[in-house]
Amino acid sequence: MPFVFFYSKNQVNAIPNGPKQILNLLTDSLSKALSHYCPWAGSLKDNATIECDDHGAEFLEVQINSPMDKVANHPNSNVNDLTFPQGVPWANGVDRALTVAQLSHFECGGIALSVCMSHKIGDGSSVHCFLRDWASLTRSSNTIRPSPYFVEDSILASPTGAGPLVCPVRRLNAETSAHCVQRRFIFSRTKLSALKSLIGMQNVTSNEAMSALVYKCAAFSATMLNSGSFKRSQLVQFFDLRQMISPQLPPNSIGNILTVFSSPIYHNEEELKLPKLVTDIRKSKHNLSTRNNVEENELAIEMLDAYRTGKSIFHKRECDVYLSTSLRKFPLIQDLDFGFGKPIRASLAKGPFNKAILLMRTYDGGIEASVNLNEDEMCVFEHDKQLLEFATPISQDF
Numbered sequence: 001m002p003f004v005f006f007y008s009k010n011q012v013n014a015i016p017n018g019p020k021q022i023l024n025l026l027t028d029s030l031s032k033a034l035s036h037y038c039p040w041a042g043s044l045k046d047n048a049t050i051e052c053d054d055h056g057a058e059f060l061e062v063q064i065n066s067p068m069d070k071v072a073n074h075p076n077s078n079v080n081d082l083t084f085p086q087g088v089p090w091a092n093g094v095d096r097a098l099t100v101a102q103l104s105h106f107e108c109g110g111i112a113l114s115v116c117m118s119h120k121i122g123d124g125s126s127v128h129c130f131l132r133d134w135a136s137l138t139r140s141s142n143t144i145r146p147s148p149y150f151v152e153d154s155i156l157a158s159p160t161g162a163g164p165l166v167c168p169v170r171r172l173n174a175e176t177s178a179h180c181v182q183r184r185f186i187f188s189r190t191k192l193s194a195l196k197s198l199i200g201m202q203n204v205t206s207n208e209a210m211s212a213l214v215y216k217c218a219a220f221s222a223t224m225l226n227s228g229s230f231k232r233s234q235l236v237q238f239f240d241l242r243q244m245i246s247p248q249l250p251p252n253s254i255g256n257i258l259t260v261f262s263s264p265i266y267h268n269e270e271e272l273k274l275p276k277l278v279t280d281i282r283k284s285k286h287n288l289s290t291r292n293n294v295e296e297n298e299l300a301i302e303m304l305d306a307y308r309t310g311k312s313i314f315h316k317r318e319c320d321v322y323l324s325t326s327l328r329k330f331p332l333i334q335d336l337d338f339g340f341g342k343p344i345r346a347s348l349a350k351g352p353f354n355k356a357i358l359l360m361r362t363y364d365g366g367i368e369a370s371v372n373l374n375e376d377e378m379c380v381f382e383h384d385k386q387l388l389e390f391a392t393p394i395s396q397d398f
Helices: 009-013 018-036 068-072 077-083 124-139 174-178 189-199 206-224 274-290 298-309 375-381 385-390
Strands: 002-007 043-045 049-051 058-064 099-106 111-117 180-187 233-240 258-262 320-326 345-348 356-361 367-374
Touching: 009 018, 018 058, 018 099, 018 111, 018 124, 068 077, 068 111, 077 099, 077 180, 111 124, 180 189, 180 375, 189 206, 189 274, 189 385, 206 233, 206 274, 206 320, 206 356, 206 367, 206 375, 206 385, 233 274, 258 274, 258 298, 345 356, 345 367, 367 375
Parallel strands: 058 099, 233 320, 320 356
Antiparallel strands: 002 111, 002 345, 043 049, 099 111, 180 367, 233 258, 356 367
8 A cells, every 4th residue: 555645845944954853753753653563673474474573674865856747747757756665555465664765855845655554454544543653653752642442353354264364476567557557637626516506406415426436438549439329337445344343443443344336237338327226336335234244245256265265355256347446534734743743645655457447535524435447448448528627637747
């Protein structure tokens, strides 16, 4: 999980001794934070077990010979990824530390702080807890001691009959990565309100509206490239179970406490009207409250099937699967004040995942959508008229 946070020159200059002092502050507080989050300072064994051996984290410092805005707002995600250690984002974690941070200095005086943390230990909520506590320890060493609650397998236990969960390391598909591109789009609060009005339903949430629109436009792009013949597809969304499990887990619970909920498989364009998509999203999400999400965890079932068969996750669905996840509920920008102010921008590294949608909050209350598609589909998608009615592509025009 590779996050990056950008801070302006004025914020850096607010710290006595500037960049050099910031480096000392961050490395000292990172060490303190990891003493409470021991697994992220450990080692990965057998591709399945975390050994809490105090292996430690990596912290790199680099100089980028470019103004910050030219990197943070470049339309090519590979340029944005200069703020991450090469080969680390979305990697398995076998060859590197389970926590890798990089402090990047720009020629304009601004900085970027990137952090790559192993998903095997925890999910987005878990990473948010860690980053929040790291920032707090940086602001003041006298802060309240972090007390993360490690769920381990007390909720989602290792499946019986599966044998030891030890499997070979699977490298990310280089061919898929090479032909997959990411584009980022900003939806302002005004445009979000207009989109909800267009949908014309009561109490449409931003996540519902955004997921429906981006999925619809992506599915139409695939159809146009398929000689106009509709390609069966489905929207699959991730869901945090912390507040749904009984007894309710504390918000500082660390682990992969997730499931997914899925729309129907759509067979024609008429089914992809925005009101119907939002209705289907609501129905599938409501179904989570009617079942035991520990015993019937759809994500765990899919992952175990992929593990047993050696095939990709969701392969049984026999359709195009679009994965959508939202980090909007986590105030990453608001919480990431390391003593020199809140970041002016937050983002993730480009992932080698096709048909993936990630939603994050912007500093002014809008939403940034990072969309991954193959090159041909993206060429159609990024020119979709309905999409551009509500979305502004991120470009160098800062």
